[in-house]
Each structure stands twice: as structure tokens, then as C-alpha cells.
Amino acid sequence: MFKNVAELRDYRNLVKAALAKEKLRIVVCGGAGCVSKGANKVYEKFLSIMKEKNIEFSVVLEKENAKDVRLKKSGCHGFCEMGPLVRIEPTDWLYVKVKEEDCEEIVEKTVLKGECVERLCYTENGKTYVEQKQVPFYKLQTKLSLFNCDKIDATNIDEYLANDGYTALEKAPFEMNSEDIVNEISESGLRGRGGGGFPAGRKWSQVARQKNFPKYVVCNGDEGDPGAFMDRSVMEDDPHRMLEGMIVAGIATGASEGYIYVRAEYPVAVAKLKNAIKQATEYGLLGENILGSNFSFTIKISRGAGAFVCGEGSALTASIEGKRGMPRVKPPRTVEHGLFDKPTVLNNVETFANVPLIIVNGASWYKNYGTEKSSGTKAFALTGNVKNTGLIEVPMGTTLREIIFDIGGGMRDGKKFKAVQIGGPSGGCLTEEHLDLPLDFDSLKKVGAIIGSGGLVVMDESTCMVEVARFFMNFTQNESCGKCVPCREGTKRMLEILERIVEGKGQDGDIELLEELGEMISAMALCGLGKTAAGPVLSTIKYFRNEYEAHIYEKRCPAGECQKLKTITIDKDLCKGCSKCARLCPVGAINGKIKEPFEIDQSKCIKCGSCLSACPFKAIKEN
Amino acid sequence: MENKIDFTVLDQAISEFGTEKKALIAILQRAQEVYRYLPAEIFPYIAEKLDIPEAGIYGVATFYENFSLEKKGKYVIKICDGTACHVRKSTAILDAMRKELGLSESKKTTDDFIFTVETVSCLGACSSAPAIMVNDEIYPTMTPDSAVELLKSIKEKENV
Amino acid sequence: MEKQFVTVDGIPVEINGEKNLLELIRKAGIQIPTFCYHSELSVYGACRMCMVENEWGSLEAACSTPPKAGMKIKTNTEKLRKYRKNILELLLANHCRDCTVCEKNNDCKLQDLARVFHIEGVRFPNNAPEVKKDESSPCIVKDQSKCILCGDCVRMCNEVQNVGAIDFAFRGSKMVISTAFGKPIKDSPCVGCGQCVSVCPTGALVLHSEAEVIWDALHDSSVKTTVQIAPAVRVAIGKELGVKNGKNVMGKIVAALRRMGFDEVYDTTLSADLTVMEETKEFAERLQSGKNLPLITSCCPAWIQYAEKKHPELLDNISSCRSPMQMMASVLKEMNKDVKHFHVAVMPCTAKKFEAAREEFIVDGDKNVDAVLTTKGLIRLIRESGIIFEELEPEAVDMPFSTVSGAGVIFGVTGGVTEAVLRKVSEDKTRSNLLTLANLGQRGSEGIKEFEIPFGERNLKIAVASGLGNAEKVIRRLQAGEQFDFIEIMACPGGCVNGGGQPSANKDINARNVGLYQADKNSVVRRAEENPVIADLYKNVIKDKAHELLHTTYRKR
Structure with missing residues (x-):
């Protein structure tokens, strides 16, 4: 328990010195991607081999007598496509796709002899990259909010302290008053990373002005967009930074209690955050009179129970209050009447994670990154049909081309780029013409898209855009809370129309009806989820109207993805008349005489594809 | 019972x-x-x-999706239908698992309360797409065949 | 302070404390369409019909936007018209469209707005799953297929009435209004107050009709039919039948009922006088013994059910007096023991239907009140009979119960029972004391009214609550240890004048209150005990059966 800043500083120096004593670190990525690919087994293997070989090593940061060798499980390294990842520090060697069988060699060569196992290093276009920072995937990134994620052991507060964590708390309650902090955040140009891009400083100042106590700081960790996992990484891999950001927000606004709302699907994040809160409380960084100041602050965790709409501010606070997560009308706004009807600062995980950096390094430092109106960096989850999927962070204003083709390594399987869906179900799609558009709040708004929480799903020529629109509408329709008529009834009808289009039952006028409903929902819906629900449909109609028309008027899916629009035929030359397909067909659409070529009755065929995989002669084909 | x-x-x-x-x-x-x-x-x-x-x-x-008024199976299998999984054909995995267990959109739990099969809007494991989650464990890059294999191995363990 | 204005469609409208744009716009003489706005409920903002366009071309909901000086809004633009039509079309798409056979035909907001906005077709199929009507409650009928999910009933049941029988369940396009686990309403905490029906804009919640059995009895010449009319009915029925809201049309009602074929027509006010006699006696006894105080009134059946379901610990405090309806019925049944007799009660109330069916009021399989007709139900019957109500000459009720007191009449308004009891309790029987007693604080439509009056060596502490949410507040204080001597509780906000069976008052409850107080003022007899009929009744009919005929018991439900 630190009673004052001096004690905290002394302790930090102690753990820093211990960290400096470690001469070699094997850092195994413990991110969800790598774990699902076997990273834990790799870690265990290292453990047993090193024990077997009687190598003196530690698995935690030893404050007193640090060992030369350290085996560490860190958070997500971001390069999920290549997992399990192992990085050697301080040489920065990166081993990719490490299997249990590789561990022996790594220990033998790297740990014992200090040599690099080059065969495990990343290779692209024939070039092998030994150091992580040279790998194109990393080279173009700038990690601010994710800086610690691939470095520290998130379960240990000492590691965060050794990496200059909680330095903002040395400053904020002592050298700065509420106004200074709000000014610094305003000056930095930090905008909410949850989607809307509302200036964080302005929000904080509005809450600071309120005279109604208690006030709350709420962190939105309900990262629900399908295809987004940036916030998950911060919560699981660098939870203290988020706590630190929230504490600073508390000092700035006069709030005394914080809530973190974590979505139900992130049990690991909940466990890590709980642990972090416990440690911070034990160290006196949370609780009564933090570091001897007159500021007190506590943080509680509220677990979501499975509702996307709870990412919306008022639905989120309703959910913390134990109610159905239905958004309410505004005004009054959350800054005046938020959680428990009290003034509330509500920001998302990434926003809070940026705060300590701004406090410590200053607003002008932060403004070095990004563009004039969108300062700083933004984390994106890069997924879909791109070679290097993973978690990335780039300065605001980076172009899509840099992200997809430089960092992402281009399209998978040599296919052609078609579009990228940005901002999840609330966003829109961007096409080839937008590849050189700088990604920032305002330029995206101009083309009808939003950064949203930062999901980037890359799609190639084999992706049907009508199907993509149907997918997102299905998602939104399922997640609509049902309160307002435009969203509840409108999305239901839009989905109905999209479903019939991809099934080849589209009618003349359907595109116009989609546009009519989409426009109405955008203007009339109650909350952000509803207002943006039609985004994916309207933007795919805008850029790929011809695909819609092909489905409706020619009953054809240009991308060849829509099952119901496929024709399955039997190649007469290859068919041996074995009748296997006919016996499997669930609707009896295949007929013929044994040992003569069979035929498919197209009027009966439901395109289920059962026959396709069953044919021993590969005589059945679809187009 | x-x-x-x-x-x-x-x-x-x-x-x-x-x-x-x-x-x-x-x-x-x-x-x-x-x-x-x-x-x-x-x-x-x-x-x-x-x-x-x-x-x-x-x-x-x-x-809220996580609450169920009906008893669920011992193994709750969530098939991710997030964007990344969807574009990498997660629907085929869902179909294969349902077929193997005789389940459907309306019938989500087997009669012996061993398996529940449902979809989830995103597991946040997009880099491992298509992914499924069995209770709290994530299984990456699944195929319809590997999903059925997984079911068989659980069945063996449970002697059903 | 300088006057502040909002410009509505180019016309400056002064801001005068309006909570939201909707109220301000209505002041400008413009009726903005809404489904989910009710001034007495919290703002829900879900129907989106009341959206208006601001000067920057974006839309905001008038119900939830406070007026600010200098605002410029338009209420009818190309966009708004198009979008409102979209919304109506979407609502109609899911909605049962059998308007002609709907209970709410011609009294339905959805139907009304669809007509007003010229919705000429619906481009979407109605694929809502078929749901059976819930007819389990004797009071209300719920039909999900006609629900537009405006949530008015949910807020009424929870916020105002604190009953919580229904709420939203599921979400998105699967959302419904439901009891817990979709159980039949009769098995829910519903107390039958009918306030949900009053706010429902469509036919999703309607009153349980008993019209057919009443017609059957009227058309059966071997059956003697009698009917009683509750005080609050006479000031509420006129509005729908071409007479002003609040005007006392008791005489016309009597005439109408006779034309419909009722053999004898009586005024429940008489049995309200009986209630005053019995309840005052009970109150005096309790004051004397100091037991089971406070005495809580028992006239309101929705309150009784609420207490039986939520506050069984209070049952001993509730007066054992039957409600005026049941007193009248048991007296009439006693008097007509030897004939085939069918008794109907015309009530402002839906919960009376439940009360009539209570086993305590069924003697040898015969209900004391055979059928309850709500005010709305009576309007239907009058219309069906072809009677032109406004042209009827008033008639008097039948002998021997033609004299009623002013004390009984004011039972229809919150505070009325209290005032009637105090007139009996007070020893000063002068005319001027009536004025004093009128101004103790029990009058007016506030939800909770409290006052003290001197009584012997001490003060009596009295509370009057209307609306079950308000009643709950008083009960909580009682449970926290606060002392009261007498508590009047009416389940409906404002009392029976605003009952669940009444035509909607549209904020004009006051006219009905005035009507009843005027009727009191015009009465020859102002105190229950001064009504000569009462003495006759005790002497000739009730005799030693007061307990059997006029009192009852309660049980935990």
C-alpha cells in the first residue's frame, strides 16, 4: 500500500531494476488467437524443457533476485495469422507458427547459445525477417494504446509499474487540478474510440460542470461488433492502463465510482480485470485517498449478458442497473443523467487506454500522431480474406491501401480485392476507389462510412455483397432491442427483402424499397444502433447496385456465393450412372438409369450440395 | 426427471x-x-x-441471450457466426453439427442434455476463423469434418 | 423575465413551462400524432410518430425534446409525412386488420391515424405468429395480434399502479408484452384495475364484455331484472353520447335502462350511504379499542386484490364492509329471494367484474351481482338499443330507494369516502360544518392527500391515496412506523371518476369531480345518516342480518 508518490516511485525503481537484470526473455503470446492455436502447450513445453535442462529461469518478475532467463506469457502480439508467436527479448527475434516440437531447438540454440532459429522466422516473398520490428506487418504500425499488450504479463501489476505504468497518477491528483486534466485531454484532440468520435475532453468538461453527486465513470467494454477484438486485447493484456485512464477521468470529473461493463463473451477479460482491480487496490492506487491525496475512487465490474445493443450508452447503463438493455430517449444526455440517473462519463476501453499517455507525455506529444482533426492512433481488427489477419494499430490517417496491402500483406490466395467492411454492422463498405482514403473520423464520414469500433473485414471477388448486406442486417435485426418502430419493424422487413433477393426471389422494386426503408430508419430510429442499421445495405446498394440487379433480374449471383442461385449439373461424360447421388438427394431431384448418365431436375433441386461431395467421379458441378 | x-x-x-x-x-x-x-x-x-x-x-x-429458460446440455457449443467466421463458411459447420446431433434451429439441446448447439454473433476470435466455443474453450479454424470429429470424441468420453 | 418563443411552422409560440415540444406544439393548435406519449407516464419515445424537423433538417422526437428559446421546428414536411406513413405501414403490416369486428373499431388510434394519413396499402406480408387471446381474466382481454408495443400499458401497470403484472419480454421483432412466463392474466399479480385498457391505443387490451348475458336476461320474460348505477358513471357517460363530459346525467341513464327493459333501476349511492353507516361504526369501535388501526377503506375491489396479493399483512386493517355495489346487491337479493332475479351493476370499474365473482358473494351458487356492466359497456348497449341518449327525458330511480344522500354521491371521487365518513363522525351537524369538512384537504386530484382533524382529546390522522403506486407509498410509510387512523385507497388515479371502465377522461377528470360535488351540493340530504331510506332498510330488510349481508372477509392470494 503506497501512502504517497515517493513510495510508488521507489517501488517502481525497484521493479525496473529487477526487469533490467533479466538478460533473455522468451515471450509466448497469450492472446486468444495464439492460445486457440496451441500457445499454452508451447508455453508448457518450454517450461518442462528448461526444467529438464536445469536452466535457471523464472516465470514471473522476481523483485529480489531476478534470473538471467525469463519465460513469460504476454498478451496479444497482434499477428494472429502466424500464431502461436514467440518473441525473444531483448534481441526482438520473432518466431512464428511455433509448435511444441520447435521448443527444444529454441532452448538449445537461442537460450543456451544465443543463436537465432532462422527457420522459424517470418518469411514473405522469399525474404526472411529476423527481428519483429522489421516484419512488414509490424513495421508500419504505431502502437500507443496497445503498446504494452505484447510485452507485459497482464496478471502482474509489477510489470505494468516497471513499464512506467501509473505514472499519470503521480501527476494527475497532485500537479493538476480537474480543469488542467480536462484541458489537457481537450487539447490532445482525443476523440471517443467507440464509434462516434465525440471529443473526450468536451464530454469530460460537461460532466465536471455538473453539481449532482455522486458521479460515475463508466468504461464501455461491450465490444460487440462482429469482427472486432481490439478492446478485448486491452482488457486482457493491459488492464491496468485502462484502470489508470478511468481513475484520471474520475479525478477530472469529480466522480468517485467507476464501472466497467464487459461483454459476456469475454470471461478472460473479466478475470484479468478483477485481478487488476484487486492488485491496484492492494497497492493503494484504488480506494480511499489514493496515494495520500484527497481523491478516492473504486471500480466495479458489470458483466454483460449477451446483447449487442448494450454497447449503446443508455442501454449499457440500463444493463448495469439490472434492467433490460433498451436505449432511452435523449435528452437528457448521459453526461447529465447517466448511470443511476447521475452525471456519467462514458468512454470505451481504447479511449481510456490513451488517457495515461496523454497525461504523462502531454497533449502536444499526442498530437504528433494522426491527423489534425483526428489525433493519435487507432486499433483495428484486420480480418477476412487478407493474408495477415490480426490486431493492428496505426496512426489516424493511414490509408486502407497501407493497411491491407502493406501491413496485411495483400489478398489471400491471390484473389482480387473487392471491398472492405468498416465499422461492423453500423458501418458501410469501402471499395477500390477508397483505397487511398486516409482513415480518420471525418474523411470516413464524408464517404458514408464510420470507423466504428474498428473492425476491418476485407472481402475479395468471391464475396457476394448482397449476402454481406443480408448478413449484417440479420445481425442487426437479431440484436434490435425492439423498442422503436423503425428499427424493430424496419430491419425485419429489410431482412425479409434481402433474404428473398439472395434466394433468387427478389422482385422489381425491392432495391427501391430497401432504400426507402433504409433512409427512414436512419432518420427516425431512436438510438445509434437503429440509426446506423441500414448502413451496410445502403452502402452496398450504392457501390454494388449491379450485383443486386443481377440477383433480382437475372437470378444470378455474380460472386457465385449465393447457394440458392447456383445451378448444379451432372457432367454426362464423367457420370458412370452409379446412382449414389440420386439416393442421397433429399428431394428426389436426380433421376436416371443405372450405368447411364443421371440428370438433375432443376425445378426440384434445392441446391443443398449433398450430391456434390458424394459423387465418386467428380461428375457433379456447380456454377 | x-x-x-x-x-x-x-x-x-x-x-x-x-x-x-x-x-x-x-x-x-x-x-x-x-x-x-x-x-x-x-x-x-x-x-x-x-x-x-x-x-x-x-x-x-x-x-439477454445468455439466459436460458430451458435446461441446456452439459456441453454448450457456440458456433461463431461473426463476420470473419461467416466469410470463412461457418454455416457449414453449424449444419454439420446439427445434423450429427439431430438438432435444428428450434431444437437446440439433445434429449439426453449432453449437447446444446447454438450460434453466437462473435467470439472475438476472428483470427482463428471459423471458430467454435465448447463451454469456455475456443476451437480454432474448424471444418465441418473436424467439428463432427470433436462431437464424436466428446460422445466417447461421455459414453453416449 | 422576457418571453421566450419556439417557432412552430413559422408561427412563434411562447414557452410557458412546457416539458416538451409536443405539449408546446399542441398549444399552437397542431395535433402531432403519437402512440406512446401520455403526460401521466414517463416519456418512452418509441413510436417515433411525433418526430419534427429542426432548422438543420434533422429530426427529433417532440415528446422528449424540451423547448428551447429560438428553436425553429416544422411539424409537417415532405420527409416527415413520408416517414410517418412508413411507420404506420410497418405497424399495420404486423397488425390484425379485422377492424370491423374489433371491439375498438372507431376508437383505435392506429385505425384513426391510418385513415388520417391515407395509408392505402401495405407492401409487407403479415407473418406474425398466431397467438391466442388471453381471456382468462374476468376484467380484461389481451390480444397480442393487435399490440403495437407502445408500452403504455407496461408503464401504467408498473409506474403508476405498481402492480407489475406485465412487462416487455424477449427483444427485437420477437418482443411481446407478457406476464411472467406468459401465464394467463388471472394467474398474474393483475388486480383488474383496467388502467392498461384505458391507455391502450388499439384493441390489444379491451374490457371483458358481459353484454350477451345481460341481453339474455333482459329478453327472458320470466326473469326479474334489476340494475344499480354507481355514482361516477353519471358524470362520465355523457361525453360519448352527445352530452358534455362531467354533466350529471343520472336521470337519462335511468330512462335508458328502463327502455332497455330493466324492471327496476336503483342508485348505488344508496348503498354508499349504508357503507358510511357501517364503516363509521367499525371505525368508532376500532378507535375505542385501539385495535387494527388505521382503518383502511374497502370499497375499491382492485385495491382489495392488491392487498390480498401484495400486502396480506394489512388485511386485518381493511374495513370488513362490503363495497356499496355488493351491499346493494345483497339487499336486493334478500328482497327478491322468491323470484327469478338477475341483478346488473353499472360500474366505472373493471375490477368490479372480479369482485362480483368472489366466492364470498355467491350464495348457493347464485352471484349477488349477476353481471357487471362498465360505463363503456353501457354506452355500447345504449347504442345497440338505438336509444338517442341526448333526447331522453330524465327519470327517477325506483322506490323504495329513491332518496340518496350527497355523502354517497361523492364516493366516486378520491377523498369522497373520507368526507362522507367524516360527516357522520363529526358531531357538529350544522350546514356550515359541511363547508368546514369540505376543506380539510381531502378534495382535489393529488395522488396522496393527508390531514389531521381534532377528535376528542386527540387528532385523527388521515391519508387519502389514489393510484396504487401512491397507495404503496403510504403503505411503506405505515410499515416504517408512521401512525395513521384512517386511510382511503382508490386504485385508479383520481378515484372512480377515472376508473378503468370509464370512457377516457383526456385529462378532464376535474369536470367529472365538479359534476359529483355539484350533485352533492344539490342533494336535499347531505349526510348518510339523515337519509330516511337507510333507517327503513335497517328496520325492514337488514334487521339482524347486518353482518351477513353487509360485511365480508379477505384472504391472501
Whole structure:
């Protein structure tokens, strides 16, 4: 328990010195991607081999007598496509796709002899990259909010302290008053990373002005967009930074209690955050009179129970209050009447994670990154049909081309780029013409898209855009809370129309009806989820109207993805008349005489594809 | 098969989370964890302790996806249908698993209460797409065949 | 302070404390369409019909936007018209469209707005799953297929009435209004107050009709039919039948009922006088013994059910007096023991239907009140009979019960029972004391009214609550240890004048209150005990059967 800043500083120096004593670190990525690919087994293997070989090593940061060798499980390294990842520090060697069988060699060569196992290093276009920072995937990134994620052991507060964590708390309650902090955040140009891009400083100042106590700081960790996992990484891999950001927000606004709302699907994040809160409380960084100041602050965790709409501010606070997560009308706004009807600062995980950096390094430092109106960096989850999927962070204003083709390594399987869906179900799609558009709040708004929480799903020529629109509408329709008529009834009808289009039952006028409903929902819906629900449909109609028309008027899916629009035929030359397909067909659409070529009755065929995989002669084909 | 409801679970949850209305979701989550569903018998109990009408609790219980009013299987399999998984053909995995277990959109749990198969909007494991989650463990880059294999291995373990 | 204005469609409208744009716009003489706005409920903002366009071309909901000086809004633009039509079309798409056979035909907001906005077709199929009507409650009928999910009933049941029988369940396009586990309403905490029906804009919640059995009895010449009319009916029925809201049309009602074929027509006010006698006696006894105080009134059946379901610990405090309806019925049944007799009660109330069916009021399988007709139900019957109500000459009720007191009449308004009891309790029987007693604080439509009056060596502490949410507040204080001597509780906000069976008052409850107080003022007899009929009744009919005929018991439900 630190009673004052001096004690905290002394302790930090102690753990820093211990960290400096470690001469070699094997850092195994413990991110969800790598774990699902076997990273834990790799870690265990290292453990047993090193024990077997009687190598003196530690698995935690030893404050007193640090060992030369350290085996560490860190958070997500971001390069999920290549997992399990192992990085050697301080040489920065990166081993990719490490299997249990590789561990022996790594220990033998790297740990014992200090040599690099080059065969495990990343290779692209024939070039092998030994150091992580040279790998194109990393080279173009700038990690601010994710800086610690691939470095520290998130379960240990000492590691965060050794990496200059909680330095903002040395400053904020002592050298700065509420106004200074709000000014610094305003000056930095930090905008909410949850989607809307509302200036964080302005929000904080509005809450600071309120005279109604208690006030709350709420962190939105309900990262629900399908295809987004940036916030998950911060919560699981660098939870203290988020706590630190929230504490600073508390000092700035006069709030005394914080809530973190974590979505139900992130049990690991909940466990890590709980642990972090416990440690911070034990160290006196949370609780009564933090570091001897007159500021007190506590943080509680509220677990979501499975509702996307709870990412919306008022639905989120309703959910913390134990109610159905239905958004309410505004005004009054959350800054005046938020959680428990009290003034509330509500920001998302990434926003809070940026705060300590701004406090410590200053607003002008932060403004070095990004563009004039969108300062700083933004984390994106890069997924879909791109070679290097993973978690990335780039300065605001980076172009899509840099992200997809430089960092992402281009399209998978040599296919052609078609579009990228940005901002999840609330966003829109961007096409080839937008590849050189700088990604920032305002330029995206101009083309009808939003950064949203930062999901980037890359799609190639084999992706049907009508199907993509149907997918997102299905998602939104399922997640609509049902309160307002435009969203509840409108999305239901839009989905109905999209479903019939991809099934080849589209009618003349359907595109116009989609546009009519989409426009109405955008203007009339109650909350952000509803207002943006039609985004994916309207933007795919805008850029790929011809695909819609092909489905409706020619009953054809240009991308060849829509099952119901496929024709399955039997190649007469290859068919041996074995009748296997006919016996499997669930609707009896295949007929013929044994040992003569069979035929498919197209009027009966439901395109289920059962026959396709069953044919021993590969005589059945679809187009 | 009539199981007696153990109300001490609720008492513990209530003493941990309190009797304020905001405790409702946390208490229901605990009940869901322990009983694997929300038995109807617990509603009047919670209603009285928290002074919330039963209809209101029912409203909350049916709003959130994680609550189930029907008993779930020992293995709850969530097939991710997030964007990344969807574009990498997660639907085929869902179909294969349902077929293997004789389940459907409306019938999500096997009669022996061993398996429940459902979809989830995103597991946040997009880099491992298509992914599925069995209870709390994520299985990456699945195919319809590997999914069926997985089911078979669980069946073997459970002797069914 | 300088006057502040909002410009509505180019016309400046002064801001005068309006909570939201909707109220301000209505002041400008413009009726903005809404489904989910009710001034007495919290703002829900879900129907989106009341959206208006601001000067920057974006839309905001008038119901939830406070007026600010200098705002410029338009209420009818190309966009708004198009979008409102979209919304109506979407609502109609899911909605049962059998308007002609709907209870709410011609009294339905959805139907009304669809007509007003010229919705000429619906481009979407109605694929809502078929749901059976819930007819389990004797009071109300719920039909999900006609629900537009405006949530008015949910807020009424929870916020105003604190009953919580229904709430939203499920979400998105699967959302419904439901009891817990979709149980039949009769098995829910519903107390039958009918306030949900009053706010429902469509036919999703309607009153349970008993019209057919009443017609059957009227058309059966071997059956003697009698009918009683509750005080609050006479000031509420006129509005729908071409007479001003609040005007006392008791005489016309009597005439109408006779034309419909009722053999004898009586005024429930008489049995309200009986209630005053019995309740005052009970109150005096309790004051003497000091037991079971406070005495809580028992006239309101929705309150009784609420207490039986939620506050069984209070049952001993509730007066054992039957409600005026049941007193009248048991007296009439006693008097007509030897004939085939069918008794109908015309009530402002839906919960009376439940009360009539209570086993305590069924003697040898015969209900004391055979059928309850709500005010709305009576309007239907009058229309069906072809009677032109406004042209009827008033008639008097039948002998021997033609004299009623002013004390009984004011039972229809919150505070009325209290005032009637105090007139009996007070020893000062002068005319001027009536004025004093009128101004103790029990009058007016506030939800909770409290006052003290001197009584012997001490003060009596009295509370009057209307609306069950308000009643609950008083009960909580009682449970926290506060002392009261007498509590009057009416389940409906404002009392029976605003009952669940009444035509909607549209905020004009006051006219009905005035009507009843005027009727009191015009009465020859102002105190129950001064009504000569009462003495006759005790002497000739009730005799030693007061307990059997006029009192009852309660039980936990």
C-alpha cells in the first residue's frame, strides 16, 4: 500500500531494476488467437524443457533476485495469422507458427547459445525477417494504446509499474487540478474510440460542470461488433492502463465510482480485470485517498449478458442497473443523467487506454500522431480474406491501401480485392476507389462510412455483397432491442427483402424499397444502433447496385456465393450412372438409369450440395 | 426427471451482490452458471428478495441471450457466426453439427442434455476463423469434418 | 423575465413551462400524432410518430425534446409525412386488420391515424405468429395480434399502479408484452384495475364484455331484472353520447335502462350511504379499542386484490364492509329471494367484474351481482338499443330507494369516502360544518392527500391515496412506523371518476369531480345518516342480518 508518490516511485525503481537484470526473455503470446492455436502447450513445453535442462529461469518478475532467463506469457502480439508467436527479448527475434516440437531447438540454440532459429522466422516473398520490428506487418504500425499488450504479463501489476505504468497518477491528483486534466485531454484532440468520435475532453468538461453527486465513470467494454477484438486485447493484456485512464477521468470529473461493463463473451477479460482491480487496490492506487491525496475512487465490474445493443450508452447503463438493455430517449444526455440517473462519463476501453499517455507525455506529444482533426492512433481488427489477419494499430490517417496491402500483406490466395467492411454492422463498405482514403473520423464520414469500433473485414471477388448486406442486417435485426418502430419493424422487413433477393426471389422494386426503408430508419430510429442499421445495405446498394440487379433480374449471383442461385449439373461424360447421388438427394431431384448418365431436375433441386461431395467421379458441378 | 432447486445458490448470490435492483443480472448469471438454465421456481424467490415483479425479471431473462429458460446440455457449443467466421463458411459447420446431433434451429439441446448447439454473433476470435466455443474453450479454424470429429470424441468420453 | 418563443411552422409560440415540444406544439393548435406519449407516464419515445424537423433538417422526437428559446421546428414536411406513413405501414403490416369486428373499431388510434394519413396499402406480408387471446381474466382481454408495443400499458401497470403484472419480454421483432412466463392474466399479480385498457391505443387490451348475458336476461320474460348505477358513471357517460363530459346525467341513464327493459333501476349511492353507516361504526369501535388501526377503506375491489396479493399483512386493517355495489346487491337479493332475479351493476370499474365473482358473494351458487356492466359497456348497449341518449327525458330511480344522500354521491371521487365518513363522525351537524369538512384537504386530484382533524382529546390522522403506486407509498410509510387512523385507497388515479371502465377522461377528470360535488351540493340530504331510506332498510330488510349481508372477509392470494 503506497501512502504517497515517493513510495510508488521507489517501488517502481525497484521493479525496473529487477526487469533490467533479466538478460533473455522468451515471450509466448497469450492472446486468444495464439492460445486457440496451441500457445499454452508451447508455453508448457518450454517450461518442462528448461526444467529438464536445469536452466535457471523464472516465470514471473522476481523483485529480489531476478534470473538471467525469463519465460513469460504476454498478451496479444497482434499477428494472429502466424500464431502461436514467440518473441525473444531483448534481441526482438520473432518466431512464428511455433509448435511444441520447435521448443527444444529454441532452448538449445537461442537460450543456451544465443543463436537465432532462422527457420522459424517470418518469411514473405522469399525474404526472411529476423527481428519483429522489421516484419512488414509490424513495421508500419504505431502502437500507443496497445503498446504494452505484447510485452507485459497482464496478471502482474509489477510489470505494468516497471513499464512506467501509473505514472499519470503521480501527476494527475497532485500537479493538476480537474480543469488542467480536462484541458489537457481537450487539447490532445482525443476523440471517443467507440464509434462516434465525440471529443473526450468536451464530454469530460460537461460532466465536471455538473453539481449532482455522486458521479460515475463508466468504461464501455461491450465490444460487440462482429469482427472486432481490439478492446478485448486491452482488457486482457493491459488492464491496468485502462484502470489508470478511468481513475484520471474520475479525478477530472469529480466522480468517485467507476464501472466497467464487459461483454459476456469475454470471461478472460473479466478475470484479468478483477485481478487488476484487486492488485491496484492492494497497492493503494484504488480506494480511499489514493496515494495520500484527497481523491478516492473504486471500480466495479458489470458483466454483460449477451446483447449487442448494450454497447449503446443508455442501454449499457440500463444493463448495469439490472434492467433490460433498451436505449432511452435523449435528452437528457448521459453526461447529465447517466448511470443511476447521475452525471456519467462514458468512454470505451481504447479511449481510456490513451488517457495515461496523454497525461504523462502531454497533449502536444499526442498530437504528433494522426491527423489534425483526428489525433493519435487507432486499433483495428484486420480480418477476412487478407493474408495477415490480426490486431493492428496505426496512426489516424493511414490509408486502407497501407493497411491491407502493406501491413496485411495483400489478398489471400491471390484473389482480387473487392471491398472492405468498416465499422461492423453500423458501418458501410469501402471499395477500390477508397483505397487511398486516409482513415480518420471525418474523411470516413464524408464517404458514408464510420470507423466504428474498428473492425476491418476485407472481402475479395468471391464475396457476394448482397449476402454481406443480408448478413449484417440479420445481425442487426437479431440484436434490435425492439423498442422503436423503425428499427424493430424496419430491419425485419429489410431482412425479409434481402433474404428473398439472395434466394433468387427478389422482385422489381425491392432495391427501391430497401432504400426507402433504409433512409427512414436512419432518420427516425431512436438510438445509434437503429440509426446506423441500414448502413451496410445502403452502402452496398450504392457501390454494388449491379450485383443486386443481377440477383433480382437475372437470378444470378455474380460472386457465385449465393447457394440458392447456383445451378448444379451432372457432367454426362464423367457420370458412370452409379446412382449414389440420386439416393442421397433429399428431394428426389436426380433421376436416371443405372450405368447411364443421371440428370438433375432443376425445378426440384434445392441446391443443398449433398450430391456434390458424394459423387465418386467428380461428375457433379456447380456454377 | 425432477430436480429439486437448491436455493442456497441464490442466497449466496444475493448476499454477494445485494438486494438492490441492480443486482438482478448478476444473480441471474450466477443461477444460469449453476443450474445451467433459469428454473421457473427461482423467479418468485428473486422477485420477493429484490422487490421486482416476476414479469420484470422474466423481461430481463428473455432480453439477454445468455439466459436460458430451458435446461441446456452439459456441453454448450457456440458456433461463431461473426463476420470473419461467416466469410470463412461457418454455416457449414453449424449444419454439420446439427445434423450429427439431430438438432435444428428450434431444437437446440439433445434429449439426453449432453449437447446444446447454438450460434453466437462473435467470439472475438476472428483470427482463428471459423471458430467454435465448447463451454469456455475456443476451437480454432474448424471444418465441418473436424467439428463432427470433436462431437464424436466428446460422445466417447461421455459414453453416449 | 422576457418571453421566450419556439417557432412552430413559422408561427412563434411562447414557452410557458412546457416539458416538451409536443405539449408546446399542441398549444399552437397542431395535433402531432403519437402512440406512446401520455403526460401521466414517463416519456418512452418509441413510436417515433411525433418526430419534427429542426432548422438543420434533422429530426427529433417532440415528446422528449424540451423547448428551447429560438428553436425553429416544422411539424409537417415532405420527409416527415413520408416517414410517418412508413411507420404506420410497418405497424399495420404486423397488425390484425379485422377492424370491423374489433371491439375498438372507431376508437383505435392506429385505425384513426391510418385513415388520417391515407395509408392505402401495405407492401409487407403479415407473418406474425398466431397467438391466442388471453381471456382468462374476468376484467380484461389481451390480444397480442393487435399490440403495437407502445408500452403504455407496461408503464401504467408498473409506474403508476405498481402492480407489475406485465412487462416487455424477449427483444427485437420477437418482443411481446407478457406476464411472467406468459401465464394467463388471472394467474398474474393483475388486480383488474383496467388502467392498461384505458391507455391502450388499439384493441390489444379491451374490457371483458358481459353484454350477451345481460341481453339474455333482459329478453327472458320470466326473469326479474334489476340494475344499480354507481355514482361516477353519471358524470362520465355523457361525453360519448352527445352530452358534455362531467354533466350529471343520472336521470337519462335511468330512462335508458328502463327502455332497455330493466324492471327496476336503483342508485348505488344508496348503498354508499349504508357503507358510511357501517364503516363509521367499525371505525368508532376500532378507535375505542385501539385495535387494527388505521382503518383502511374497502370499497375499491382492485385495491382489495392488491392487498390480498401484495400486502396480506394489512388485511386485518381493511374495513370488513362490503363495497356499496355488493351491499346493494345483497339487499336486493334478500328482497327478491322468491323470484327469478338477475341483478346488473353499472360500474366505472373493471375490477368490479372480479369482485362480483368472489366466492364470498355467491350464495348457493347464485352471484349477488349477476353481471357487471362498465360505463363503456353501457354506452355500447345504449347504442345497440338505438336509444338517442341526448333526447331522453330524465327519470327517477325506483322506490323504495329513491332518496340518496350527497355523502354517497361523492364516493366516486378520491377523498369522497373520507368526507362522507367524516360527516357522520363529526358531531357538529350544522350546514356550515359541511363547508368546514369540505376543506380539510381531502378534495382535489393529488395522488396522496393527508390531514389531521381534532377528535376528542386527540387528532385523527388521515391519508387519502389514489393510484396504487401512491397507495404503496403510504403503505411503506405505515410499515416504517408512521401512525395513521384512517386511510382511503382508490386504485385508479383520481378515484372512480377515472376508473378503468370509464370512457377516457383526456385529462378532464376535474369536470367529472365538479359534476359529483355539484350533485352533492344539490342533494336535499347531505349526510348518510339523515337519509330516511337507510333507517327503513335497517328496520325492514337488514334487521339482524347486518353482518351477513353487509360485511365480508379477505384472504391472501
